């Protein structure tokens with residue numbers, strides 16, 4: 668895919684159901700594992716470094732792409748975000764919102780589970796590929812590569828549970844442990860998402876439990892409602908920010924943060940200031956603030 672094929676801001680390309688790059692297409696799903704499961708290039712034009720599964724950048728672009736060169740490195744970056752979680756927690760619903768697919772049209776898109784979109788966050792463009800390809804059932808040994816592939820290829824992960832289903836919350840913790848084991852040495856962004864926050868009366872998992880889990884597992888946390896579109900854009904923007912925080916220099920991130928802060932509401936600013944002030948004099952409070960900061964997807 669060349670840059671000229673891209674369609675500008677907030678563009679979107681829906682892909683057919685398989686997430687496997689053409690060069691790694693296996694036979695029928697569940698049969699042959701991709702030739703190189705551990706080092707799959709993102710696309711043919713991706714500059715690909717063996718052993719580096721963290722972040723992939725495309726660099727084959729023309730000079731008129733300079734407006735896109737956010738960090739001055741001459742590279743345009745795209746990232747895979749993999750959705751994990753039990754059946755029915757709302758992964759596809761979140762992916763559909765990302766893709767701009769209306770609920771009433773969702774059935775027309777059955778079979779599509781990988782979406783690509785150029786997002787403008789804090790004034791800079793990033794291409795996200797969201798993969799809704801996770802298969803939760805216990806896999807036969809020869810079919811396990813689908814799960815292994817998902818665990819290996821993400822540049823960032825969204826682990827979804829439903830706040831109305833405690834079992835899915837427990838599964839989310841297991842997935843986090845699995846990810847930590849498989850991607851041990853890597854500092855990949857992981858966001859724990861409590862979805863279906865609109866279903867207040869059926870709630871089985873308290874917000875505090877989700878937050879505490881995120882603190883223990885050292886990841887970010889947000890509650891969303893795909894039905895109400897609540898916090899869904901914040902989630903995907905947060906992923907982009909988490910990726911950038913790990914990818915770019917402190918100075919670049921500080922510059923971005925000042926843009927972000929300028930847009931923040933006065934109330935939020937005041938709350939942040941007070942939290943910091945109180946935490947300075949109180950260790951217990953400092954822990955509380957840390958727990959609170961797992962809610963802030965714009966900081967590490």
Ligand SMILES: Nc1nc2c(ncn2[C@@H]2O[C@H](COP(=O)(O)OP(=O)(O)OP(=O)(O)O)[C@@H](O)[C@H]2O)c(=O)[nH]1
Pocket residue numbers: 752753754755756757758759760761862863864865866891892893894895
């Ligand atoms: N009330 C409410 N319902 C939701 C929400 N998100 C998803 N749902 C509903 O939950 C059901 C399952 O949603 P999906 O998006 O298919 O869940 P999934 O995680 O992709 O499920 P699998 O494809 O089976 O893995 C659907 O009926 C959705 O309409 C939400 O935020 N609130």
